[in-house]
Amino acid sequence: MTTGELLRIGVVIGSGHGMAGTTGALVQELLDRVADLTATEVTVVETETLRLGGSCSACLSCMTDGEATCPNIGNSDPATTLLDTSDLVVFATPVHSFHVSATMKRFVDHYAYLIHRPRHFGTPAVLISTAAGAGHDAALGYLAEATRRWGFHTIAQLGVNGPALARAPYRARVDTALAEIAETIVDGTRNGKEPTPSTKDLIGFRVARLLVQGGKDEGSVDEAYWNERNWFDADWFTDAKVPKLANRLAAIIEGRIRSAIEKGSNKPFRG
Ligand SMILES: Cc1cc2nc3c(=O)[nH]c(=O)nc-3n(C[C@H](O)[C@H](O)[C@H](O)COP(=O)(O)O)c2cc1C
Structure with a gap:
């Protein structure tokens, strides 16, 4: 506008x-x-x-x-x-x-x-x-x-x-x-542009990618959507500038989540 x-x-x-x-x-x-x-x-x-x-x-x-x-x-x-x-x-x-x-x-x-x-x-x-x-x-x-x-x-x-x-x-x-x-x-x-993604946003991106990757066997709609947008190889959904440090932190957290899911080492929520 x-x-x-x-x-x-x-x-x-x-x-x-x-x-x-x-x-x-x-x-x-x-x-x-x-x-x-x-x-x-x-x-x-x-x-x-x-x-x-x-x-x-x-x-x-x-x-x-x-x-x-x-x-x-x-x-x-x-x-x-x-x-x-x-x-x-x-x-x-x-x-x-x-x-x-x-x-x-x-x-x-x-x-x-x-x-x-x-x-x-x-x-x-x-x-x-x-x-x-x-x-x-x-x-x-x-x-x-x-x-x-x-x-x-x-x-x-x-x-x-x-x-x-x-x-x-x-x-x-x-x-x-x-x-x-x-x-x-x-x-x-x-004047509004997409804001710079925060660490939380970047973690959210990676968690969404995990969800989509995890659901590949159930259906291809999500996968096709992500492929069309090259999101599997991206750090964020848009071309907004991704802060390096925040992105590194998000990658570390994603790694931990991935590993916990694979090993089943994540803990049940106890409050
Ligand atoms: C089922 C119900 C639950 C409500 N719970 C809360 C509440 O948790 N905290 C609060 O401050 N007001 C609560 N209220 C009051 C409403 O949030 C308040 O009256 C609101 O402004 C009503 O808006 P509305 O006229 O658009 O429906 C509750 C009202 C209802 C009907």
């Missing part, structure tokens, strides 16, 4: 109240602020009405035979189009029991194939949560982690306690944050 172009914003909202609840109201405030700065076109998808069903059917056909074989693929079309065509995506959720809402979680599960075949590099994400008082860290941390695996990079996060908005000092801080994020959205999307 360059100056003067329409900013296409996609909103994925995980509230049972759609855009009419506390989360939607906060997102709308942000959208209004962005619209004051630049021309926008907004598309909203509600996870509640996508009809993805209860849990993911866990057939794994999206991984082995491609996402077109998912029994829910038709129902996710509006969301897939939004993710594929937006200049920036806002992922917003109420905090439910210290995490994202159930339908937001279901949404994330639907796109698990993007962990194997990520395709959203270069698209910035903004993460929003609302709560009565606590749980933003887990909810937003999870959204940041999940969407990063799909390729998105988070440029701003905001967790707001709905009841606290009645207090003027808190309201003022939220207003300041919204103004800052609106600026970040416009600047970040105009």
